[in-house]
Amino acid sequence: MTELFSETSKLGKRGTLVIPAKLRQRFGLKEGSLVITEETAEGILLRPAVAVPTTSLTQEQIEELLLEGINSGESTDIVQQDSDDLRQAAQKAKKS
Structure with missing residues (x-):
């Protein structure tokens, strides 16, 4: 079990709160x-x-966003099965 973390923080101007780096x-975040x-x-x-989009994206838009995430350097490598799963989910959503 993960050990619970506790640390005192100081409230700044306009209610700004600094969340400790560990958290x-x-x-x-x-x-x-x-x-x-x-x-x-x-x-x-x-x-x-978590923000939930209120509009539907096309398959091309989803793929473009995925590529943008990959190219940002903040994501893990996508494997072929991931790509296939995402493509199937997008096609299924498009039919709905």
């Missing part, structure tokens, strides 16, 4: 990442959020 790395803040009985809960 940013563990949860994949980078500048511009979306987070959800919730009030709980214990205090404030902060958790990563």
